[in-house]
Amino acid sequence: MSSKAKKRFYQAFGLFLSGIFLWICYRKIQGQDNGQPMLPLPKHTSYLMLAVITHIGVMCVRTLIWQYLLTPIRKLSFRNLFSIMYIGYFANHVLPLKAGEFFRASFPSKKWKLPYTQVLTTVGLERYFEGTSLLIVFFTLTFLLEIPLWMKSFAYALVGILIGILVFLQILWKRQPNLEKWKDSNPWLYRLIKELFHIHESSTRLKSIPSFLILIVLGLIAWNGQSILLKCIEASYGISLSWPQTLFVIVCINFAAAIPSAPGNIGTLQAASIFAYSSSLIGLSQANIAFGIGIFYFLVQALPIFIIGTFNYYRWDLSIEEIEAQELA
Numbered sequence: 001m002s003s004k005a006k007k008r009f010y011q012a013f014g015l016f017l018s019g020i021f022l023w024i025c026y027r028k029i030q031g032q033d034n035g036q037p038m039l040p041l042p043k044h045t046s047y048l049m050l051a052v053i054t055h056i057g058v059m060c061v062r063t064l065i066w067q068y069l070l071t072p073i074r075k076l077s078f079r080n081l082f083s084i085m086y087i088g089y090f091a092n093h094v095l096p097l098k099a100g101e102f103f104r105a106s107f108p109s110k111k112w113k114l115p116y117t118q119v120l121t122t123v124g125l126e127r128y129f130e131g132t133s134l135l136i137v138f139f140t141l142t143f144l145l146e147i148p149l150w151m152k153s154f155a156y157a158l159v160g161i162l163i164g165i166l167v168f169l170q171i172l173w174k175r176q177p178n179l180e181k182w183k184d185s186n187p188w189l190y191r192l193i194k195e196l197f198h199i200h201e202s203s204t205r206l207k208s209i210p211s212f213l214i215l216i217v218l219g220l221i222a223w224n225g226q227s228i229l230l231k232c233i234e235a236s237y238g239i240s241l242s243w244p245q246t247l248f249v250i251v252c253i254n255f256a257a258a259i260p261s262a263p264g265n266i267g268t269l270q271a272a273s274i275f276a277y278s279s280s281l282i283g284l285s286q287a288n289i290a291f292g293i294g295i296f297y298f299l300v301q302a303l304p305i306f307i308i309g310t311f312n313y314y315r316w317d318l319s320i321e322e323i324e325a326q327e328l329a
Contacts, residue, residue: 017259018267025270028278028287040292042236051232051300058225059085065129065218066104068211069122072204073114083312084108090309093264093302101127107316121203132162133219138251144244145281154255169203226250233296237289245282252276253297264302270294 029038042048063082070076084104091100105120138155141147205211227246234241241249256272257265273294277284284290 011262014262018262018265021261021267021271025267025274025287025291028274029291031287036286036288038288038291039295040237040288042233042292042296043238044236047232047236048296048300051229051236051296052304054225054229054232055301055304058222058229059089061218061222061225062126062130065215065222066122066126068215068218069125069205070108070119073118073122074112076108076112081108083308083315086305086309087312087316087318089305090313093305093309095263125203125206128162128165129215129219130222131158133216133223134251134254135159135162136216136220137223137247141244141248141251145248147248147281148279151251151255166206169206223247223250229300230293230297233293233300236296237293239284239289239293241282248279248281249273249276253294264298266298269298273297 026038060082063078063085066085067076067078067081070081084107087107088100088104091103092098093100101123102120105123106116108114109116109119135155135158138147138151142152205215227243227250230250231241231246234246252275253269253272256268259268261268270291271294274287274290276282277290277293278287
């Protein structure tokens with residue numbers, strides 16, 4: 001199967017799954033039969049502007065994490081990385097297969113002549129610390145809320161994956177590959193070991209416990225920022241929840257984001273919102289309100305992503321075709 005055919009297949013499959021989850025949302029709301037609209041509008045729209053501002057603040061923190069990881073390779077300006085971050089998120093919303101993540105690696109590597117694998121590793125590590133800090137939030141919630149067993153099992157599986165990545169990096173740090181040994185005798189193996197060497201070089205931040213803790217703290221700040229964003233949307237609907245309850249919704253939404261779907265996680269995000277708010281931990285009986293919160297949670301982030309992403313897209317004189325090509329760089 002060609003790369004274009006694979007893209008079309010994954011795109012169609014993602015749209016199919018998103019359609020199923022949107023249908024589940026529709027059936028859940030129709031099951032209420034309370035005569036209310038499927039998508040009620042927020043009562044206090046001023047909170048939505050505060051949510052947008054909070055989103056931009058969260059993106060600043062994520063940019064700081066990426067900049068901190070990139071510094072051992074090369075110190076790039078916050079402004080440039082911030083704009084590249086937004087273009088990457090913009091690409092993730094309009095293209096399948098998380099094309100924006102590959103763009104975030106290939107564009108800086110080409111523009112500033114950096115090894116592609118090293119930059120791609122920093123993108124992966126930024127996601128690694130995003131996942132690690134989310135799991136810390138989750139396991140903290142287990143002491144405050146009665147979290148379902150199946151969610152704990154899923155979290156333990158994620159912990160195993162993250163520990164496996166850390167063990168792999170530890171092996172690379174301790175057994176640094178000898179490139180010259182393989183350069184002439186086995187060129188194919190030389191290329192493979194060279195990529196491992198670049199991963200080794202770009203993951204040096206994880207060797208230092210203070211650096212590791214700094215990245216974890218920044219990740220926790222970002223997730224608490226997401227919770228403030230969600231609380232703003234809840235307030236716009238006149239809903240007041242405790243901090244742990246709102247964090248529980250954030251965890252559910254981001255666990256659901258791991259499910260393949262259409263760009264922007266349309267469908268899965270809203271279904272997770274209905275599941276979280278209707279659970280026994282929160283007990284919101286109005287599925288249409290939960291659906292509305294899920295929609296606006298998406299919109300208050302998608303709109304600045306499209307506006308800022310489009311601005312920087314033209315600022316850097318890019319094309320969608322170029323971004324798609326960089327997905328396979």
